[in-house]
Amino acid sequence: QQPVQSPQAVILREGEDAVINCSSSKALYSVHWYRQKHGEAPVFLMILLKGGEQKGHEKISASFNEKKQQSSLYLTASQLSYSGTYFCGTAERIGKLTFGTGTRLTIIP
Amino acid sequence: DTEVTQTPKHLVMGMTNKKSLKCEQHMGHRAMYWYKQKAKKPPELMFVYSYEKLSINESVPSRFSPECPNSSLLNLHLHALQPEDSALYLCASSQVADTQYFGPGTRLTVL
Numbered sequence: 329q330q331p332v333q334s335p336q337a338v339i340l341r342e343g344e345d346a347v348i349n350c351s352s353s354k355a356l357y358s359v360h361w362y363r364q365k366h367g368e369a370p371v372f373l374m375i376l377l378k379g380g381e382q383k384g385h386e387k388i389s390a391s392f393n394e395k396k397q398q399s400s401l402y403l404t405a406s407q408l409s410y411s412g413t414y415f416c417g418t419a420e421r422i423g424k425l426t427f428g429t430g431t432r433l434t435i436i437p
Numbered sequence: 438d439t440e441v442t443q444t445p446k447h448l449v450m451g452m453t454n455k456k457s458l459k460c461e462q463h464m465g466h467r468a469m470y471w472y473k474q475k476a477k478k479p480p481e482l483m484f485v486y487s488y489e490k491l492s493i494n495e496s497v498p499s500r501f502s503p504e505c506p507n508s509s510l511l512n513l514h515l516h517a518l519q520p521e522d523s524a525l526y527l528c529a530s531s532q533v534a535d536t537q538y539f540g541p542g543t544r545l546t547v548l
Binding site for chain 2: 330358360362368369370371372375415417422423424425426427428429430
């Protein structure tokens with residue numbers, strides 16, 4: 329079953345903050361976050377592992393609540409380049425990612 | 438270098454044709470993946486190869502046939518496809534249980 333993301337879409341002004349949520353009904357091994365721009369491949373943002381280990385880059389952070397099987401991606405002081413569709417990818421087992429429903433983020437000047 | 442390359446970039450084929458998609462990575466990754474993505478939808482996992490062996494097949498129709506000739510190459514052989522198979526086909530690679538890096542994809546149109 330596909331993880332559910334919220335919101336489905338959000339429009340922000342440059343410099344504003346955003347939170348994107350991802351919720352799964354299954355016990356998770358890890359959560360991965362990707363951003364995909366129109367016509368391009370998904371680009372890795374962050375991975376969160378069961379047990380609290382976290383990796384990522386850029387000015388983006390995330391959390392993973394293992395008990396609730398939920399993850400949130402935090403974008404602070406958004407830039408125009410942050411526009412795109414954000415997907416969480418959840419893994420119940422090694423190697424098998426199931427992507428969430430997606431959140432379309434639009435940043436306007 | 439985190440580059441995964443895919444060829445061709447675009448492919449148009451008839452329902453009776455046989456074609457192949459190619460994916461290559463030189464990052465030393467031991468896991469490679471095929472995904473299918475329809476417009477405005479998330480990528481859907483099709484196949485996973487781990488150490489050059491097929492480890493996951495997500496009940497994909499037999500008209501799609503994956504092949505992993507070596508640790509750097511992944512092919513997807515196509516035959517007798519249907520128009521509903523038109524989509525963006527993405528390849529990804531990773532160290533086992535780690536971040537997946539995606540290629541730019543092949544946009545497939547089946548007439």
